[in-house]
Amino acid sequence: MRHAEVLENGELGIRPLRNAAATATFDLSGDDVVLESRFSFYGFRYAEITGGDLSPDDVEAVVLHTDMRRTGWFDSSHAELDRLHENVVWGMRGNFLSIPTDCPQRDERLGWTGDIQVFAPTASYLYDCDGFLTSWLRDLAHEQAHTPDGSVPLVVPAALPGFGSGGPTAAWGDAATVVPAVMHERFGDVGVVRAQYASMRAWVEAVLDDTDGSGLWTGRMQLGDWLDPSAPPDKPGAAKVSGDVVASAYLARSLRLTADAAELLGHDEDARRYGDLAERSRAAFAAEFVTPAGRMMNDAPTAYALALGFDLVTDPPVRAALAARLADLVREGGYRIGTGFVGTPLVADALTEAGHLEVAERLLLQTECPSWLYPVTMGATTVWERWDSMLPDGSINPGEMTSFNHYALGAVADWLHRSVAGLAPAAPGYARLRIAPRPLPALEHASTRHLTPYGEAAVAWRREGDEVVVTAVVPANTVAEVDLGDGDVHEVDSGAHTWRTAAAKPRQHPPLPGLDAMLADVIDDPRAYRALLHTLAEHAPERVDAVRTGTVWGSRRALSTALMFTPPPVLAEVDAAIRAATA
Structure with a gap:
């Protein structure tokens, strides 16, 4: 039995293992037996088994780690x-x-x-x-x-x-x-x-x-x-x-x-x-x-x-x-x-x-x-x-x-x-909690829960129209400081709580002037960035990786500076695509 974490070209990728053989060899008795390594362990996603008449249903992967309670x-x-x-x-x-x-x-x-x-x-x-x-x-x-x-x-x-x-x-x-x-x-x-x-x-x-x-x-x-x-x-x-x-x-x-x-x-x-x-x-x-x-x-x-x-x-x-x-x-x-x-x-x-x-x-x-x-x-x-x-x-x-x-x-x-979902200790051992979610604009909801020494604490938020609804459970014998990012920081006792706060307004992106747009504005506007890469992929695919990874997306650098030596017809296509995507 040979083990590896990944496949490369359809075969076990064993080079990262270096000198580790990651191999278990068993001598079969001819009887029906259960074989399991007892004095070694392997880090793997894939295993290759040879020398026996087996089906995948005959194999079970056993997860090993120190016995710890999930919290x-x-x-x-x-x-x-x-x-x-x-x-x-x-x-x-x-x-x-x-x-x-x-x-x-x-x-x-x-x-x-x-x-x-x-x-x-x-x-x-x-x-x-x-x-x-x-x-x-x-x-x-x-x-x-x-x-x-x-x-x-x-x-x-x-x-x-x-x-x-x-x-x-x-x-x-x-x-x-x-x-x-x-x-x-x-x-x-x-x-x-x-x-x-x-x-x-x-x-x-x-x-x-x-x-x-x-x-x-x-x-x-x-x-x-x-x-x-x-x-x-x-x-x-x-x-x-x-x-x-x-x-x-x-x-x-x-x-x-x-x-x-x-x-x-x-x-x-x-x-x-x-x-x-x-x-x-x-x-x-x-x-x-x-x-x-x-x-x-x-x-x-x-x-x-x-x-x-x-x-x-x-x-x-x-x-x-x-x-x-x-x-x-x-x-x-x-x-x-x-x-x-x-x-x-x-x-x-x-x-x-x-x-x-x-x-x-x-x-x-x-x-x-x-x-x-x-x-x-x-x-x-x-x-x-x-x-x-x-x-x-x-x-x-x-x-x-x-x-x-x-x-x-x-x-x-x-x-x-601590930040995306919004649950953290405000005193050692969660004797005092901090509830301070920072809803990411791209998410509709997020939640977390943690088994503290005082019991389960939980924070969740979800979007409802123009509001963000935050719910929390504060364990017994604790208090929580609540900061929803609206300037109102207050304290609550143990129990279940719900708050509503105004959602941040989505960022509005202005129309961009094609090749004269600043690179920071292009990377900040997903419409413009997609249009740039899509147009290059269609008309100059050899330049896509260089532009994506080699560009400094600065606030005072025009898009044209990232496309130096690009053929004029391609530049014209990029200019039109950026303008159309952000109109």
């Missing part, structure tokens, strides 16, 4: 979005087996710290993984205690002693501070913070020892914004954002989380010290990497998402300028994803909180590659490691490192729960 659900009017969420769930199931692995199929299956660091909020909503992650954090602290400088290994358990042993690594080692903080926020678990506090301190002290005392963490080789979609297949760490930006941002964040943990546990002196260090790092980050006008020195989406999402910039006008530039970058990129492991969990929140909800929606619902929904259009049933693990022509990405079950990029599901 979170999401539903919407968008079938592909629901499939994405289901892929996130299946990715977690396939990788939460004894430890939180990166992937369940190839010759790896390791507890990569960076993956769970970004995914912990989503995981803690979908399943009751408090005990699971508490156990893994004990392993982390144990392995950390065996490093010479207090740094955290890239994988826990530390099965790769010779890999990444050059000192602390940002975003990966920060699992030591982030995961306990998430567990306290989501489960109200003070015990795990107390148990891990020494580990949290050891991690930030290891990083501080690796800095020059300026508050920044620079000069170290970092994995950075791993698997930025612009990185070449053989250089997954070649991101648009500098590793120094990522490392310095995480230093400030981990110092703040450690200060918060010290305050929670009553370690007042530690709380003051780490709080001061966190503020110093925050200020140093802003001084080094942010211009007074609100531009990042690395003009990349992840840089802006870090500055906003980690509250590294506090001046309101500068934050607004950063968010506006982030929205511009997303638009200029054709609403295709431009972030890797670090930026992906932050970008939608950064846009939403700054009032750019429609930009976040376009980014979420994009189906062109790279995007969250592109794998769904390719038949994916789990979240992929790369945005393009499978290329549009059905071939497997040529990079050596390609998995079709990797939950990290599915961290966006936490935003679906």
Whole structure:
């Protein structure tokens, strides 16, 4: 029995498995027996069985994962979005087996710290993984205690002693501070913070020892914004954002989380010290990497998402300028994803909180590659490691490192729960809830429910004419703060509640002047964008991919600039099509 995640040219796609044979061999007795592997497991969608007279009805696939209670659900009017969420769930199931692995199929299956660091909020909503992650954090602290400088290994358990042993690594080692903080926020678990506090301190002290005392963490080789979609297949760490930006941002964040943990546990002196260090790092980050006008020195989406999402910039006008530039970058990129492991969990929140909800929606619902929904259009049933693990022509990405079950990029599901549907904790363990749905214009309804320590909480919204109807269930012995985006923030007690609010008016798109239209207006108007690509496909098909993926969809660039050297007859057809589509 041979196993694989995908088919390529009608055969098992085994190259991504690398050295994993993913094969079970049985010697048949000649009698009717049930054969099942007991000492191994496989990550697969397809299996090839040879040497026996079997029918498909004789075969059953058994799902293996640590026994955890399902606690979170999401539903919407968008079938592909629901499939994405289901892929996130299946990715977690396939990788939460004894430890939180990166992937369940190839010759790896390791507890990569960076993956769970970004995914912990989503995981803690979908399943009751408090005990699971508490156990893994004990392993982390144990392995950390065996490093010479207090740094955290890239994988826990530390099965790769010779890999990444050059000192602390940002975003990966920060699992030591982030995961306990998430567990306290989501489960109200003070015990795990107390148990891990020494580990949290050891991690930030290891990083501080690796800095020059300026508050920044620079000069170290970092994995950075791993698997930025612009990185070449053989250089997954070649991101648009500098590793120094990522490392310095995480230093400030981990110092703040450690200060918060010290305050929670009553370690007042530690709380003051780490709080001061966190503020110093925050200020140093802003001084080094942010211009007074609100531009990042690395003009990349992840840089802006870090500055906003980690509250590294506090001046309101500068934050607004950063968010506006982030929205511009997303638009200029054709609403295709431009972030890797670090930026992906932050970008939608950064846009939403700054009032750019429609930009976040376009980014979420994009189906062109790279995007969250592109794998769904390719038949994916789990979240992929790369945005393009499978290329549009059905071939497997040529990079050596390609998995079709990797939950990290599915961290966006936490935003679906908190913002699209609108349910989040406002106090540890959901003792206080936040009900704040942000209805996406493209959706007719969305809902979520979560089994909190106090009972089931639920939020749902649906469109009725010019109104949005919001319903919620607040568990007993809790309260909820309600923010429907209309300026009226209030508190309600436990029970069932219904509100009605005016729906946002649909955006009106003006007629566009053909080739003289600005590229931002073309990409923002689905009618114009479809007309452009359809016309090119009909009259100059060789130019479609170049225009779609190579154009900077800027607000001061005319459409004609993206069509240089296009034959005049084709230009005339495009001009007429844009005008007709938007008239």
